[in-house]
Amino acid sequence: MEVIRSNFADALERVGEAIHEAEFLAIDAEFSGLEQVADLRKSEYDVEQYYIDIAALVKRYNIIQFGLCAFTWSAVSQSYISKPFNFYLFPTTTTGTARLDRPFSVQPSAIDFLAKHSFDFNKWLYCGIPWLTQAEEESLVQQYRNKVQKGFDDIVEDKKGKEYMETARIQIKQVYTSKDGFVNLVPHNAYLRRLVYQEIRNHHPDLIAQGRPGFIQVRVAKKDESDQIKQRDMDRFERDLSEARGFRAVFDMMKASRKPIVGHNLLVDIMMMQSQFEGGLPADFEAFKRDIQMSFPCILDTKFICETAAGLQIKSTSLDALLDQTSQYDCPPVDMHPAFTRYFEGRLHEAGYDAYVTGRLLIRLMYHLGASPTDIGVAQHQRAIAKSGPVGQNKHAKVDMNTLKAYYNKLNLSKGHFTVVNLDA
Amino acid sequence: MEVIRSNFADALERVGEAIHEAEFLAIDAEFSGLEQVADLRKSEYDVEQYYIDIAALVKRYNIIQFGLCAFTWSAVSQSYISKPFNFYLFPTTTTGTARLDRPFSVQPSAIDFLAKHSFDFNKWLYCGIPWLTQAEEESLVQQYRNKVQKGFDDIVEDKKGKEYMETARIQIKQVYTSKDGFVNLVPHNAYLRRLVYQEIRNHHPDLIAQGRPGFIQVRVAKKDESDQIKQRDMDRFERDLSEARGFRAVFDMMKASRKPIVGHNLLVDIMMMQSQFEGGLPADFEAFKRDIQMSFPCILDTKFICETAAGLQIKSTSLDALLDQTSQYDCPPVDMHPAFTRYFEGRLHEAGYDAYVTGRLLIRLMYHLGASPTDIGVAQHQRAIAKSGPVGQNKHAKVDMNTLKAYYNKLNLSKGHFTVVNLDA
Known part of the structure; x- marks a missing residue:
């Protein structure tokens, strides 16, 4: 077989x-x-x-x-x-x-x-x-726990990052007054995307940023939503870990x-x-x-x-x-x-x-x-x-x-x- | 293309x-x-x-x-x-x-x-x-020249090698009296094959050993045959070298x-x-x-x-x-x-x-x-x-x-x- x-x-x-x-x-x-x-x-x-x-x-x-x-x-x-x-x-x-x-x-x-x-x-x-070896598996679990507890490591804004984030911050603020309850941001590369997530994580605990194909949607979090997202993330991690093992x-x-x-x-x-x-x-x-x-x-x-x-x-x-x-x-x-x-x-x-x-x-x-x-x-x-x-x-x-x-x-x-x-x- | x-x-x-x-x-x-x-x-x-x-x-x-x-x-x-x-x-x-x-x-x-x-x-x-890099090519050419001039490095006969070669040496001597002008040896692995070639190279310059599928044929060399073989080997090396380059x-x-x-x-x-x-x-x-x-x-x-x-x-x-x-x-x-x-x-x-x-x-x-x-x-x-x-x-x-x-x-x-x-x- x-x-x-x-x-x-x-x-x-x-x-x-x-x-x-x-x-x-x-x-x-x-x-x-x-x-x-x-x-x-x-x-x-x-x-x-x-x-x-x-x-x-x-x-x-x-x-x-x-x-x-x-x-x-x-x-x-x-x-x-x-x-x-x-x-x-x-x-x-x-x-x-x-x-x-x-x-x-x-x-x-x-x-x-x-x-x-x-x-x-x-x-x-x-x-x-x-x-995965036993040790590799344990280390991935530990990394995941650290990430959940402490969040991601922050990265530095370089010149292009600063330029982009100036506009992005204005857009993000518009969420609170937006009719639709969300705004879509279009950062053009992985680095700028990380900066957007970092901004939401550090300065807008009441907002949720979700990756979509080609853009990031930022909106106001619903009640218990962040707990649900955490649970969904953990379920996904368990599935991925089993596949990787x-x-x-x-x-x-x-x-x-x-x-x-x-x-x-x-x-x-x-x-x-x-x-x-x-x-x-x-x-x-x-x-x-x-x-x-x-x-x-x-x-x-x-x-x-x-x-x-x-x-x-x-x-x-x-x-x-x-x-x-x-x-x-x-x-x-x-x-x-x-x-x-x-x-x-x-x-x-x-x-x-x-x-x-x-x-x-x-x-x-x-x-x-x-x-x-x-x-x-x-x-x-x-x-x-x-x-x-x-x-x-x-x-x-x-x-x-x-x-x-x-x-x-x-x-x-x-x-x-x-x-x-x-x-x- | x-x-x-x-x-x-x-x-x-x-x-x-x-x-x-x-x-x-x-x-x-x-x-x-x-x-x-x-x-x-x-x-x-x-x-x-x-x-x-x-x-x-x-x-x-x-x-x-x-x-x-x-x-x-x-x-x-x-x-x-x-x-x-x-x-x-x-x-x-x-x-x-x-x-x-x-x-x-x-x-x-x-x-x-x-x-x-x-x-x-x-x-x-x-x-x-x-x-091949230029240096690798030159080193292969040098190795080839050394091999032609000095022959292969000899390897040591271990216990199994000694056992096999005792019989093989008797067979090899039979070439000179054989009706067909050749004998076929059947060494069972690469190590024993190397020992047979080594024996011919070192002790029978008048004989030729040629690999065949599953056996080695040993026979008396014809006039100029070893020069012809050398030339054929060199032509093959040149072709192989060009492919490897x-x-x-x-x-x-x-x-x-x-x-x-x-x-x-x-x-x-x-x-x-x-x-x-x-x-x-x-x-x-x-x-x-x-x-x-x-x-x-x-x-x-x-x-x-x-x-x-x-x-x-x-x-x-x-x-x-x-x-x-x-x-x-x-x-x-x-x-x-x-x-x-x-x-x-x-x-x-x-x-x-x-x-x-x-x-x-x-x-x-x-x-x-x-x-x-x-x-x-x-x-x-x-x-x-x-x-x-x-x-x-x-x-x-x-x-x-x-x-x-x-x-x-x-x-x-x-x-x-x-x-x-x-x-x-």
Whole structure:
């Protein structure tokens, strides 16, 4: 399901439902870029330094497309049911009274890569969903409260402003004697408009100034009118704030669910998510690991599993190559939920589809390794099989996620002489 | 005329012709963003500080669309003929052997503004024309020469690399005894591929390794083959370099022409162009003025003229409002060259169209102020009229650009308590 600005509010309930019922959540993200850091093969380079170098880059770039695919086991159909969502993310400022303008970096080679895979940049920039971190949201609320309590900051009248306001003040006074009960002022630019509002605010508490297309109407306030306007303004701010919060609602639901998060080579994805939706990254790797443990206690990296599990005989661990190489693995079918029609045909490198493929891969690995457990997972595997109960008429006993417990929170670092980042260590 | 990556090489000749024959060049640019600097109304703020603050921002952002409209006087039709070009600019890395990956910033509110005016972001990011500064071009040439002379830098064999290369070395030796005269190697990732090339380069000068889809073919070199390959590589590099140089060819032609450059509120446009195509901006405003004098000796800002010329009675100096307010000015017709069909209907805020509108506005101002010269321009005006010769049967004597000499190199700074940046001072 494609989720953009216009259907985000409606989609949110379905996303929440999918997360709630899921056994695990597969994710994938496309970035606006990410430059190379130092050559990871150099032996003096360690994970702590890698974290610091990547963190500095991660802060500048954005996730521009986020794929979330929820997988559920259906006892009825004896298959997994998947619900893939593909979100476009762009920090638009078109959220009315609750807006933040946050520049970010774009790396041309990342754009060229996305173009090669038919990325729709118009959809991204016209329809991307915004987000606010918790801190950004609180700061907007605080700003709004200050504005309501103390009003706007006054601006200085420059020469042209003075000229214009001399005439404007005469016009404003005419309101009190006007037959219609109002006058229309036509300040020609945003600066002069601000001066008019400032004049009314500071010197005419009994008048109301309202923006109209091309002019400002000034009139005598009715009884309780200014309270009503305040209430209407606050309602609008709440609506705008909810729109601006946007995708963080999904991130918060993912966190709250404490469901296993599955990705392919997802260390940087996790750093990017944490930076973008929590607001920045801690200064060192130890603190980052603690933060991630709190947010996502169980993370599985299919690339790490494929790189390290004994007996898999895998040549290439890119996502599309893995889908081929594991196609003969014996496991229950993975069906697409019938309401999710977008990926009946494949769309590799679209985040929602890649998340779906990653989840399928995890299921194959789970059953394959569950059937012929590796040294690393024997004990967990036996416990998991025992827990799942006896094999009945069905071809496949349901295998528990804990079959893969040995791989929990171990993330691939593909280009290093080290190949694992252990979040639990 | 819309100019994108695919028709740029073909369009270049027409652009050059239009610049060559033009009386003046109107320009406009759309940026990927530009944040606000300090409040210019504060009295302690001066032009030098403004330059420094804007320069710091300009370096981070890019021109993403450039409008160039060449205006010529046609004695035959007694009208001006305009040729508007609209270039999309994006520093793509898809220029083969001559590529640079230069991240830049995007400001969400700038994107929202462009979206409001139907900007085609897919055209920008799929079809934008790249550019190289002179220094970047020289550095790529130097890199290429180094590569040819000294070859690639060697990389270290890690554990997986060693494993793979043990087998690969045995395969490579089989070339000499092979019936077919070649062997095909299948390294599974870019790292292993580099190791294969490195092996051939360092230990088998008599062999040739050539990349094929999915594998590398290694075979015995024929006589002179390596010289031929070198020549072919160099030809390809030259082609790629020319593609990567891209839009700088237009910028260089504009500079070389020394034609008057006309824009509306174009101080930042000029800074952006200078930064993007010359490579950076000087540290202080004095040096910037000297640089601009060298590149563009005559710049006219229609906004500055409208803000300051006596007797114009102009209320709003935004481009679209000015087109309305000056519609009754008496001047020769401005025709679109018949081969330039894109703007038969208006497309405000597309750079090519805005450049065209700016040029039309300049012509109106030139004839209006020429007919009723302001104090500021009297002397120049009289000289200009004298130079143009007597008024014949035509309704309009051709007015010389020098009518506007008093406005040369004076640029508007709209939000300041100062309203002029004098590049000549």
